[in-house]
Amino acid sequence: MLPYPHHFVTPDNIDIDLRLHNHDLQAKIKSIVSSLISKSTPKNWFATTKRKLINQYKSKFLLSSIQNASLILILYEQVELGLSKEEIAKRVQNQLNIEYTERVFETIENSREIEKLSPGLGRLLVAQARSILIMKSIAEKLTEDLENHLKMTREKLIREHPIKSKITRWIDQKIFEERINYMHHHEWDPHQLAIDQCKSLGYQQAAYFI
Numbered sequence: 001m002l003p004y005p006h007h008f009v010t011p012d013n014i015d016i017d018l019r020l021h022n023h024d025l026q027a028k029i030k031s032i033v034s035s036l037i038s039k040s041t042p043k044n045w046f047a048t049t050k051r052k053l054i055n056q057y058k059s060k061f062l063l064s065s066i067q068n069a070s071l072i073l074i075l076y077e078q079v080e081l082g083l084s085k086e087e088i089a090k091r092v093q094n095q096l097n098i099e100y101t102e103r104v105f106e107t108i109e110n111s112r113e114i115e116k117l118s119p120g121l122g123r124l125l126v127a128q129a130r131s132i133l134i135m136k137s138i139a140e141k142l143t144e145d146l147e148n149h150l151k152m153t154r155e156k157l158i159r160e161h162p163i164k165s166k167i168t169r170w171i172d173q174k175i176f177e178e179r180i181n182y183m184h185h186h187e188w189d190p191h192q193l194a195i196d197q198c199k200s201l202g203y204q205q206a207a208y209f210i
Contacts, residue, residue, distance in 0.1 A: 014204045017124055025118065029125065032113050040107045041100075049099060053092045105129065131198055131206035138193045146182060153178045 008016040019025060042048075105126045108114060114122040157174055158165040165171050191210055198207040 014208050016205055036107050036111055050096055053095050127203050131203045134197050135194045138190055149182055150175055
């Protein structure tokens with residue numbers, strides 16, 4: 001038992017579980033999780049899984065039922081030409097991270113040691129981690145959207161002001177102003193998107209605190 005109450009219910013009947021904020025419990029969880037990850041992940045897992053993903057990606061659009069070798073070659077070349085090596089590497093790495101994360105989450109949720117430490121703690125820990133990943137993903141996506149918007153703005157300025165746009169100070173000021181304007185109009189997007197996604201996945205506690 002924890003030395004103080006850790007479970008509360010909001011006026012909207014949202015369950016709030018604050019066990020993860022107990023410092024003593026945090027230290028024990030960290031030790032257990034570190035040991036679990038070390039024991040449950042084979043040394044060659046990353047290399048093996050990465051190779052598997054690369055092979056899957058290369059054959060993703062190939063139809064196993066096609067008998068015509070030349071047609072297979074054409075399809076394969078189209079797939080290869082569709083994405084650069086850097087893009088393929090990035091997608092493979094992203095998928096590798098996802099598979100590793102899911103592997104870790106499953107290990108944590110099924111850990112008897114964590115469950116013994118405090119019932120339901122594994123599920124709570126995974127829910128918290130998933131919520132953080134959601135917020136991180138949204139932040140990255142919105143940052144990418146901003147950079148794409150500024151890129152389009154710069155291109156538009158160059159088209160519409162071919163002379164002025166050659167003045168570095170002028171175009172930099174315009175881009176800066178557009179950045180501020182964009183951020184002002186979208187300042188609550190990260191919060192709302194995070195709340196919506198957390199709610200849709202059942203992470204009501206995370207949505208409540210966001």
